[in-house]
Structures are given as C-alpha cells and as structure tokens.
Amino acid sequence: MSVGVIMLVHTALDRAEQAIRHWVDGGCPVVVHVDQKVRPADYAAFVGSLADLPDVRFCKRHACDWGTWALVEATQSAAAHLLESFPTLQHIYLASGSCLPLRPVPDLRDYLAARPETDFIESTTTADVPWTVGGLDEERFTLRFPFSWRRQRKLFDFYVRLQQAVGYKRRIPENVVPHMGSQWWCLTGRTVAAILNDPKRTVYERYFRKVWIPDESYFQSLVRLHSTKVESRSLTLSKFDYQGKPHIFYDDHKALLRRSACFVARKIWPRADVLYDSFPVAMSGKEQFTEPNPSAADRIFAQAVERRTLGRPGLLMQSRFPSSDRDNAMTAGPYSVLQGLGDVFEGFEEWLAKTTGATVHGHLFAPDRAEFSGRGPLFAGGLSDNAMLRDYNPTNFLINLIWNTRGTHQAFQFGPRDTQDINWMVAKDTDARISVVSGAWMIPLFKARQEFSDLRKEAARLQQIEHEHLKILRSPYTNARVRVQSLAEFVLAPMDMLQLIVDEMSEQTHPRLTDVPQMADLTGLGAFLQDLRNQGMHPFLTGDFPANLERDSTLQTPRKPYLVR
CATH class of the missing domain: 3.40.50 (Rossmann fold)
Known part of the structure; x- marks a missing residue:
C-alpha cells in the first residue's frame, strides 16, 4: 500500500461513505475522523455501514469548529492511527467528507510513485501573499487568539485590539518560520511521522494552539523543518471567495472539474448527483500523465467574485452609491x-x-x-x-x-x-x-x-x-x-x-x-x-x-x- 487517506467528516455521511469506498476499492487504507458533534446514533450507523471494509479505521473524535486547534488535533489523531496501522505508507492524503475524487486511484498512485520524496502542501509566508482576511497578516502568528472568530466575534475583536494597544507580541519558537496555505495536503509518510514524533512537538503545539486558523499553518510551517522536497501546491482543487469561504461545486461545474485534471475537488454540494455519478473519470493514453491544472477554474471563479463584489454595470444596490x-x-x-x-x-x-x-x-x-x-x-x-x-x-x-x-x-x-x-x-x-x-x-x-x-x-x-x-x-x-x-x-x-x-x-x-x-x-x-x-x-x-x-x-x-x- 503506497497511499493512505485521512478523511475528516462532519456532515453528509452518505457522501463520505461513497468517497471512502472509492479510496478503499483503489487499494488505499482510510482512517476517518468524525466530528464529535455528530449525534451518537448517526455516528454508530455510519460506522456500521462501513463495517465490511477491513481497511477503514476510526480514530479518536474531537469537537471541531472552523479555524480552531481541534482541526489540527483531529488530523494528528487520524495520522497517528494511520501510521500505526499501516507503517509502510509512502504518502498520506488529507481529504474531507465533502471531497470528490476526480481521477482514479491508480492515476494518483502512479503520480506519487514517480515522486516518492515529494511533499505536496501549499506553504507560503504571509509577506508574499494577500490571502489573509480581517486585516491580520503577521499578527496571526504574534498575537493570541483564544476566542472563536465565528462564535465569539466581539470577544475576538476586543482581545485583538487590546493586544495591539499594549504592543503584545508572542515569541515564535526557534527555527520555525511561519507559513500558511491550504489545509488539504498530501505528505510523505516519513514527513508526517517526523512531525508527529518531533521532540519539540509539545513546544510547537503550545504555540500553534493560539495561532489564528492553525489548520492552515501548523503542518504548513513544520513541513519546512522536516521535508527534503516541498512542492508548494495542493493536489486538491479548492477555491475560496474574497471572504475566505470555500466555493461550492455544483452539477453545472462538471466540465470545469474535468478540465482541471486535479485528483480531488472540494467542496462538493451533497446533492450534486451528476457529479457524484460522473466522477472519478478514467484517463487514457497521455491523459494519465496530465499535471493537475487548477488554473482551468481560476477565470470562472474570478468572474464570480467580481460579480459578487462589484455587481453589474448599470445596476446599483441600495447599499452601494456611485462616487461623485x-x-x-x-x-x-x-x-x-x-x-x-x-x-x-x-x-x-x-x-x-x-x-x-x-x-x-x-x-x-x-x-x-x-x-x-x-x-x-x-x-x-x-x-x-x-x-x-x-x-x-x-x-x-x-x-x-x-x-x-x-x-x-x-x-x-x-x-x-x-x-x-x-x-x-x-x-x-x-x-x-x-x-x-x-x-x-x-x-x-x-x-x-x-x-x-x-x-x-x-x-x-x-x-x-x-x-x-x-x-x-x-x-x-x-x-x-x-x-x-x-x-x-x-x-x-x-x-x-x-x-x-x-x-x-x-x-x-x-x-x-x-x-x-x-x-x-x-x-x-x-x-x-x-x-x-x-x-x-x-x-x-x-x-x-x-x-x-x-x-x-x-x-x-x-x-x-x-x-x-
């Protein structure tokens, strides 16, 4: 077994089961983390529906919220379980229950086999990209963020302003250069094991636990300490709007997903039956060696963001007035x-x-x-x-x-x-x-x-x-x-x-x-x-x-x- 899969699941359990069976049929063991907030009865039914698959395991559950440390803990738990059960894995692919495999597993396996030492993870310093939302760039790594941005917004904003007013700055651990990027990565088993077994793991966890949106910076930063070769890109097609929210793919995105040639796409609408019935698509001939090309979707989503943020010429929203x-x-x-x-x-x-x-x-x-x-x-x-x-x-x-x-x-x-x-x-x-x-x-x-x-x-x-x-x-x-x-x-x-x-x-x-x-x-x-x-x-x-x-x-x-x- 050369590729193992971690799957983070919190909703649409039927679609998650469909994806899990695809991975297992392709020869990939899967460790599933199910959000602790999923009802016990639903969780038990989900586990029972996959009981016929011996290569599917379930790890310790955590209650996960957007942008919180629990997402990192969930990934750590699943990764440790996967490496303990299948120690010879060459690569580990992180996916979610709303991810849709676009290409057959053999394509992914062959692609990774040709790059046995390569870690695929978007890993970029904040100084080089304008992805941050809310006006926090370097400060996401130098301030403390104990409050949820979504559920405790007033406390979040107050505590940020207080730290800025008094000039508070956290000390970044030695040798760590903060990087950020997409949560969805594919790392070598050696790199994941090195991160999990790092002697300073408790030091790093203590620091990243209070970083803002740590699931987009923990692995992205530590991979720079342990990897021998980093490809700063994701093999998963995921697009985000100007507010940092993921775009959702629907049935009418079928041709777009096909052109992207990516191995996995996120985030798929659970009722997109056409997509779930159409993918994965088997490649033939030279197509089997096609590089993932997420740029095929860039223009479409750039136009969507422009339409949403600027509106259409000649039409004015009540909340938007033209300049003098x-x-x-x-x-x-x-x-x-x-x-x-x-x-x-x-x-x-x-x-x-x-x-x-x-x-x-x-x-x-x-x-x-x-x-x-x-x-x-x-x-x-x-x-x-x-x-x-x-x-x-x-x-x-x-x-x-x-x-x-x-x-x-x-x-x-x-x-x-x-x-x-x-x-x-x-x-x-x-x-x-x-x-x-x-x-x-x-x-x-x-x-x-x-x-x-x-x-x-x-x-x-x-x-x-x-x-x-x-x-x-x-x-x-x-x-x-x-x-x-x-x-x-x-x-x-x-x-x-x-x-x-x-x-x-x-x-x-x-x-x-x-x-x-x-x-x-x-x-x-x-x-x-x-x-x-x-x-x-x-x-x-x-x-x-x-x-x-x-x-x-x-x-x-x-x-x-x-x-x-």
Whole structure:
C-alpha cells in the first residue's frame, strides 16, 4: 500500500461513505475522523455501514469548529492511527467528507510513485501573499487568539485590539518560520511521522494552539523543518471567495472539474448527483500523465467574485452609491494603459503604433525618466521627460499630455517598476482603457542573471505592488474600462486581447490580426515559478504554470502566431 487517506467528516455521511469506498476499492487504507458533534446514533450507523471494509479505521473524535486547534488535533489523531496501522505508507492524503475524487486511484498512485520524496502542501509566508482576511497578516502568528472568530466575534475583536494597544507580541519558537496555505495536503509518510514524533512537538503545539486558523499553518510551517522536497501546491482543487469561504461545486461545474485534471475537488454540494455519478473519470493514453491544472477554474471563479463584489454595470444596490465623479471623465479623450504586454512581446511598442496609427509611448512613469514616443526629451505642450518635474504632480502630467494631443489616441506602458502615484486617477477616469497581463514582469526577472535569493525578493516586491494596483482596478470606485488576464491565461490565447486592444485604439473594428510581434521565449519559466513556490514565495499573479512548461505542448506558444479561419 503506497497511499493512505485521512478523511475528516462532519456532515453528509452518505457522501463520505461513497468517497471512502472509492479510496478503499483503489487499494488505499482510510482512517476517518468524525466530528464529535455528530449525534451518537448517526455516528454508530455510519460506522456500521462501513463495517465490511477491513481497511477503514476510526480514530479518536474531537469537537471541531472552523479555524480552531481541534482541526489540527483531529488530523494528528487520524495520522497517528494511520501510521500505526499501516507503517509502510509512502504518502498520506488529507481529504474531507465533502471531497470528490476526480481521477482514479491508480492515476494518483502512479503520480506519487514517480515522486516518492515529494511533499505536496501549499506553504507560503504571509509577506508574499494577500490571502489573509480581517486585516491580520503577521499578527496571526504574534498575537493570541483564544476566542472563536465565528462564535465569539466581539470577544475576538476586543482581545485583538487590546493586544495591539499594549504592543503584545508572542515569541515564535526557534527555527520555525511561519507559513500558511491550504489545509488539504498530501505528505510523505516519513514527513508526517517526523512531525508527529518531533521532540519539540509539545513546544510547537503550545504555540500553534493560539495561532489564528492553525489548520492552515501548523503542518504548513513544520513541513519546512522536516521535508527534503516541498512542492508548494495542493493536489486538491479548492477555491475560496474574497471572504475566505470555500466555493461550492455544483452539477453545472462538471466540465470545469474535468478540465482541471486535479485528483480531488472540494467542496462538493451533497446533492450534486451528476457529479457524484460522473466522477472519478478514467484517463487514457497521455491523459494519465496530465499535471493537475487548477488554473482551468481560476477565470470562472474570478468572474464570480467580481460579480459578487462589484455587481453589474448599470445596476446599483441600495447599499452601494456611485462616487461623485463616476460619470465625469478626468481627461480630454480616451487613452490606453498597457501593462505587461511589452514584457511578453518583443518590439511591441513599434508594432502597435504601426498597426493602429496611435501614439504609443514607453513607460511614461519609469523611475528615471518619461519614455515618450521616439524617446525625445520633450513632448507636445513642452512636457519634459525629467522624472522630478513629472513626479511633482503626476496626475496633472498625464492630464496635460492627453489635453495637448487631443484628436490622437495616446497609449503608454505601465508596470510595478513604475511610479504608482497615478493608479487611483487612472482607475477612476472613464476615458482610461486599461489592459493588464498580470505577472508579466516575471519574464525579464526570469531572464535576469542574478542570485536566486535576490530574484525571489524582487519578485515578492513587484508582486505586492501589482497586487495593490489590481485591487484598485477592481475597486467599486473604478470607472475605467479594465481587462485583466494572468500571464498563464494570456499565453494560451494572446490574439484575443491583442485584437481587442487594436479595435479599441482604432475606434473601429479592425481586420483580424495576421501579423503580430514575436513572443518572448518562455521555455523554463514554469520551472522558475515552481522554484519560487518551493522557496516559500507564491507567484499567484502569473496564474498556474506547470513546473514542466517547456514539455507541455498545450502551453507552448508558436514563435509566430497565426490565424485559423
């Protein structure tokens, strides 16, 4: 037996039984933790329904609440029971009763057998990702959280404010660097045993017991002490909304789940009969070796979050009012802001000017100077390329540039390396047309010949800057016309965004593009991004590139794009 399963169950026991039988039929022993709050009669019936399966065991029960230490205790109890009963396991897969296996167990077993020393767990430092909810980043590890965020919210908030007021800080155990990530992991049996048998386990437990949401940080942090190889990603497809709540998959997500190629999906609606009848799906041929690709679901759920948080244009909720200048343009005419495209394509500026007839500038807000079209020191109206003069009032600099060139469409490139003082002005301007390929700044960073530690720090810095910019663009106060794609999404279909940009700048429908600039060579970028993840820096803005991008034909971009009619 190479793979064992821990299953945490608290509801929909019939669906949990269905999943357990799938794992056992595939040759995986299962240890089940059932929430202590499940009624004794229901628990007894559940145990009895699985009595015919000798490889199913039940561990000590704990009363579990969201974000509490009891979830870690439940996982520890199940893991210890599993290793005691089946000590030769190569990997241990943590799942829940609401998880649905998407691919057959042999696929998972073969995948893990090819990676016998690899631990799959999302493990990232708080400084590198904006996942935290409630304004607590590092403080989740330096304050105490004895009260439940859901059941004792007033006490929770009061105690946090009190600690902040007096400047209280907890001491993090020696050698521990706090990491966080998804609760759902697949670790080697050796790593799990090392965590459970660590001589300092009581010290670590005493510390993490009062960390906020410890089930997303305990194993994620300790795995860094014991693992020989960490893949900072989960093999389980799980998506969360802007409040940190998991998205639920329904029957109409069937095709989406199939495309994801993940081994397990969470969280499934218990009455999604179509999903439970359709999965797992047997793979054939090359599909058996397909890498999990959660990015297939990213666009759908990003749109869902945007719809939920921003609503639809023209429809106002009673609780949401437009800002006073929502319908007032701040500039004299339309202009385009192009973020990331100059990094993806070689000679992009010259090609776009030739194709559209517009005036295409470089980085107008570059740190050292304004890169006017043609790179002259002066532009229309006597505007200087001097960075000090420009930055004295960057908003008026842009307003004047658009005013001085009325009748000609202006476009300029922008990125996280540039001065960011115009972000809000551009976002609130109804004349702005903003096109973003998020994470494209990673390409020149990937090609730079520098120490990897320096590249990691720079990547984290640029990602934080771009993330803050994207939050502005997705704000309810944004009036600009905005389109955003991750780098991974863009390279799959670059012609779509290019056609929209050209049509928009030409102010008419442009013939279908047949001649576009050459795309930068992305060979090796996927492996570089995975190296960043393995070092604790999660490049989420680039989208999900497989680590073996150069060997994945579906993500290879032809050296010269072509049009299929």
